[in-house]
Amino acid sequence: MFDSHLVTAHGELRAERAATARRLIALGRYTGVRMAELGNTHQDWVVDDWELVAVEVATELGIGRQRASTEMAHGRTLIERLPRLAEVFLAGDLEYGHFTAIAARTALIVDPDLLGIVDERVAAQAPGWAARSRDRVAELVDWLVLEVDPEAIRVAKQRRAERRIDVTPAGNGLADVIGTADAADAAVFDKRLDELARTVCPNDPRSHAERRADALRALSEGATRLACMCGSAECPAGTAEAPAGSIVIHVLAEQATVEGDSETPGLLPGYGAIPAEQVRQMAARARCTPVPRPPALPTEPGYRPSARLADFVRARDLTCRWYGCNAPAEVSDIDHTVPWPAGVTHPSNTKLYCRTHHLVKTFYTGWSDIQGPDGSLTLISPAGRVYQSTPDGALFFPQLAARTGLLTRAQAPPPTPTRGLAMPTRARPRAHERAYRIARERALNRARAEANPPPF
Known part of the structure; x- marks a missing residue:
């Protein structure tokens, strides 16, 4: 007998797909409404209106800003470009990964009539693709696009153009280093690790594989030898000398x-x-370097925090404090919660914001924040939505959440009329950039076809 639990699981999977489609479409509709309200008046700003809406979405959903922007774009695609496919998605007959493949492979189609043809055909076939891989779905969509609009085919990137090295946490003080590199460079790297691994004496307790892994640091520091771990003062391998570096x-x-x-x-x-x-x-x-304790951090006279105050704030916060953002401390600014000079340079009035959220707070009206003496932060949106944020460092080391002094909250000065002139600008507006990329890729496809006409 077919297990009822399996039937339930299948139903839940379809419901999950449909819920995903509803979420994306809701985000797409919200994006359209908000962009119309904002009037697309900041096209040249680095943090343009689309980026501002992405900040709103990410903050409300508690997700990363890049993911919010991607899902906003997916929602607009379902509404504006692939409405028939949206019906299939809403019915629970389409995997999210398959949708992203379809959206990517049809992104170069600019003629609405041709796009409508592809949308109809894909929507008719997509329910039968459930068991297929994302790559196979991409191939099937490419086949349809090639028939309808050959210039819109997404030519697969050359493998060489995809070379990369990824370093990701693996837990327990370890990390995974995975990547694809030029074959010649990889061969040199491989041999260099072997050479460094062999510079220790025979009494080193590590295996050759472990020494190769440890040689990664020696290689990064420019050392000519790997530090031996035999523990003998008479070790014939000597010491590993590395030049002073700037990596911290x-x-x-x-x-x-x-x-x-x-x-x-x-x-x-x-x-x-x-x-x-x-x-x-x-x-x-x-x-x-000892991280100073809060009582040792008084109010400072200038705008720029001292090294001691900066060390404390970065250790306490660890990441951008905007709700839902995880940008690390090293790429975040130290922001005065109440802008200086109305707000003092003090640990109870300073915290980390990544550059984008710092610019949003500085140049867009409506966002406000209140900081507590323990580093807690209350963020208030222009719509009056309230979000609470606590410093990540204090979750690992509770002493970092010690109260740093209760300040009398000063009133922030009103923005000056020319404040927007200080916002960094884009080389070209977002919409122009997208149109340029599409036109360029279509032109390359056209030139490739003209240089190699059928039969191939």
């Missing part, structure tokens, strides 16, 4: 861990916990 990483740890009196792990922001023993090994070679 920050690891947070309790003083007791560094001194060997605690096994509390350290934290490498973005990568997670670092075992205490590894922290001590790193500390032996690194410059250790």
